[in-house]
Amino acid sequence: DQQVKQNSPSLSVQEGRISILNCDYTNSMFDYFLWYKKYPAEGPTFLISISSIKDKNEDGRFTVFLNKSAKHLSLHIVPSQPGDSAVYFCAATSPSNQFYFGTGTSLTVIP
Amino acid sequence: NAGVTQTPKFQVLKTGQSMTLQCAQDMNHNSMYWYRQDPGMGLRLIYYSASEGTTDKGEVPNGYNVSRLNKREFSLRLESAAPSQTSVYFCASRPNSGGYTFGSGTRLTVV
Numbered sequence: 001d002q003q004v005k006q007n008s009p010s011l012s013v014q015e016g017r018i019s020i021l022n023c024d025y026t027n028s029m030f031d032y033f034l035w036y037k038k039y040p041a042e043g044p045t046f047l048i049s050i051s052s053i054k055d056k057n058e059d060g061r062f063t064v065f066l067n068k069s070a071k072h073l074s075l076h077i078v079p080s081q082p083g084d085s086a087v088y089f090c091a092a093t094s095p096s097n098q099f100y101f102g103t104g105t106s107l108t109v110i111p
Numbered sequence: 112n113a114g115v116t117q118t119p120k121f122q123v124l125k126t127g128q129s130m131t132l133q134c135a136q137d138m139n140h141n142s143m144y145w146y147r148q149d150p151g152m153g154l155r156l157i158y159y160s161a162s163e164g165t166t167d168k169g170e171v172p173n174g175y176n177v178s179r180l181n182k183r184e185f186s187l188r189l190e191s192a193a194p195s196q197t198s199v200y201f202c203a204s205r206p207n208s209g210g211y212t213f214g215s216g217t218r219l220t221v222v
């Protein structure tokens with residue numbers, strides 16, 4: 001039972017344009033959400049997070065939006081750069097402290 | 112500050128062989144985890160250790176054992192490797208609140 005879902009396995013975007021990566025979850029107890037970025041042959045690295053008390057968190061070119069009523073979060077990258085090409089995982093956690101990861105979205109930024 | 116160190120980086124085993132994946136962190140984190148990553152499956156939790164001296168099963172524990180040797184080290188053992196255990200294995204640690212720090216992964220092939 002996949003509690004965190006990333007329904008788009010891949011995404012291609014032109015350099016300079018916006019990349020939007022989406023993530024849906026089913027557990028209303030989740031209260032903290034994170035995005036990780038993973039390059040080939042490396043471990044995932046933390047990118048940005050958001051608490052359930054907020055609906056937006058911004059860090060430079062990266063913004064995460066949370067829509068609790070829709071159980072949906074998204075990561076916006078503006079402007080997209082070729083170095084952003086990677087696999088992006090969203091993750092969610094509940095007060096029980098268990099983390100759940102999505103299946104990942106492979107982003108390709110075309111120069 | 113090395114973060115999370117995993118060894119080995121690559122391993123090929125024959126069916127039925129045993130091996131131990133090593134993981135060490137130098138960030139004084141209480142919690143440590145072992146995940147496997149398979150195509151289309153995202154990151155799945157094998158075992159975790161919330162603190163030194165405790166271990167708990169995750170989503171896919173069958174065929175694995177773990178040892179939390181001390182606060183720094185958390186090892187994963189395959190007693191009798193099977194082709195279904197061909198995967199990329201990630202060790203991670205995290206503090207009591209916040210996201211994970213991942214190791215760079217072990218690519219295991221069981222033939």
